Amino acid sequence: MKKIKGGITAPNGFLQSAVNSGIKKKNLDLALIMSEKEAVCAGVFTTNAFKAAPVVVTKEQLDTKAHRAIIINSGNANCLTGKKGIVDAKAIISSLSSLIGCKPNQILICSTGIIGKRLPAARIKRALPSLAASMHKVNSHKAAKGIMTTDTFSKEIAYSFKVGKSLVRVAGIAKGAGMIQPNMATMISLITTDAKINKPLLQKALKDAVEDSFNNITVDGDMSTNDTVLVMANGLSGVKISSPSSYKRFVSALKALCLELSKMIVRDGEGATKFIEIEVKQAKTKADAKQVALAIANSNLFKAMCYGNDPNFGRVAAGCGAASVSVVPEEVDIYLNGKKAVKKGVACSDKLPSSIFKGKDIKVVVDLNSGKAQAKVYTSDLTPEYVKINAAYC
């Protein structure tokens, strides 16, 4: 597996474009990703009870066997918009379908941005002709920019991997950067691949990949109404993914891609100054390990101490013990950036020097010493800047 250039259009037969449609004042706010031929699609979505209109529509549209395009707007989530929100999403799809020459049910739609505002559908529809006309194969990277909200950098990556002697490509873009938590990690990511794979297998691969990547990150423990990960596979590499070995290679590339995008989202967490990895080892089950890691990752006290370069292991222990998972304190070891802080439930020293947290990366290891399962979760620190950003979103 190799990192390659070309971003979201690195896989054969994909085009992209993005324009400003007027949802935002100046920045790109409407992006299109299109496959030159029909592609099978799979998706995973937020589990929030309040689902945005585009989530409802796209989930329905996924019943179609093959798709051609995904349209995404930023700046407006089209959520809490009731039936009108559904009508707006469908109207945009319908206009786009005639412009790019496919059936309406072959287009998927995503929205991200503020909740509770009607989508300016007329304005978006007026922008569709220039969006369709400006599609590019290479190097524009515009789609990645077009889906940004409070992100400070665009998130795009592409890999190639070999099946036998043939190359397959997989690429993705993502947006963060707040409202990030597991169970669809509150973000949007769109993935393209030229692998030839059937729809059920693609869905399985996506689910597996997301479980170990996007669902393992948390910025603020908040679950969005719009979380969506979609993948389009158009088969144009000519390489069929069906044998166990080819599937294994495909899934591992997809996982690597999703994990890389996940980490980018965490690094761009709103106001973040630290990138934090929490590894829980020797748990009874993987689910237990993840739950403990998330309990620590979502503790505001823990996140604030990371910001303050304060290796206060007591907060790690408190987070661990609060995880609603059977933890035996007398067995637990805790390490902060490689330094043993707690041994068998007892502090190794009164205080660790703050110097061990000086760098940008913080690694916490919690060894439960009670099983063989493990999990890694990624998060960012809680900073005054996070509060300021979210105190004045609109």
Next chain:
Amino acid sequence: MKKIKGGITAPNGFLQSAVNSGIKKKNLDLALIMSEKEAVCAGVFTTNAFKAAPVVVTKEQLDTKAHRAIIINSGNANCLTGKKGIVDAKAIISSLSSLIGCKPNQILICSTGIIGKRLPAARIKRALPSLAASMHKVNSHKAAKGIMTTDTFSKEIAYSFKVGKSLVRVAGIAKGAGMIQPNMATMISLITTDAKINKPLLQKALKDAVEDSFNNITVDGDMSTNDTVLVMANGLSGVKISSPSSYKRFVSALKALCLELSKMIVRDGEGATKFIEIEVKQAKTKADAKQVALAIANSNLFKAMCYGNDPNFGRVAAGCGAASVSVVPEEVDIYLNGKKAVKKGVACSDKLPSSIFKGKDIKVVVDLNSGKAQAKVYTSDLTPEYVKINAAYC
């Protein structure tokens, strides 16, 4: 029921004192509450797997039929201290018992403060004689001050209520102010009463009272290792609580007391500028209502918007939908400070004026329109100051 003066020693037969033992530089850090005669005690404790040594010891000590005193230190949690922590707590109890003339198993102990540091037991023991010698009946309010950590004001209140023609008194002190979340709301509260009540009934009353008060508040969703609520009932009012009507009066006074102390804790939430009440109405069950209210209350995005005077109802809906409770979005109404923001799952307007959040108090009502149960939860806003306080605790 009437608010009365006298604080924690307002009930007949209670004494209090506090000194600086040297855990903190200057401030009071060691408090004692004592009953002139034997009292029955009840307690509820943190559910965190990592329990501090004083929690372990006090839970054991509660097996004793009658108690005389509670000793509390602030500045050190005596947690992650292993067997030595237990030994330290017991040594302090033992020294105190000979000074005040009771059996060691008649003393309960609490600690609050930093986790992972050995308790300076020798220093504390040296301070015990002056602590015991300076016990006062009235007006010192020192115990309430002695248990403070990052609290900015001491929390103390007393009520009297009538059973027949006789007066009964109940009083309490509490400390916050971070690491506050339900399932023993991460704090310490000590309650005295001169009611005459048996131990099982006192335990039941305390559990009921805590469930609707301390367990309904959250400052940061963090569950401490030291959460403890203890109540001592010495019977010196001569009024027996055993009939259903007397029990009802007692529980309602105890609830009112706990709720008042809970609200004080929230108002003193670390860095807090707002007092937020979240009421969830017409839920299927009380547990559902509470879960939805807590999901909103613990959302950093929601808490940050309260700080920023931004009535962004989308975040209330997102929090509500993330609650792992079956919510039917099409039925949900949301009100912010009396203003209807969402009707049947659809936003009433694009945006609410920020002026409706200008005051110090914010009230959110979520009407699920799907049952008859309700719950109220109290929280504070998330502020840059909260992060600063917790970035440099020690």
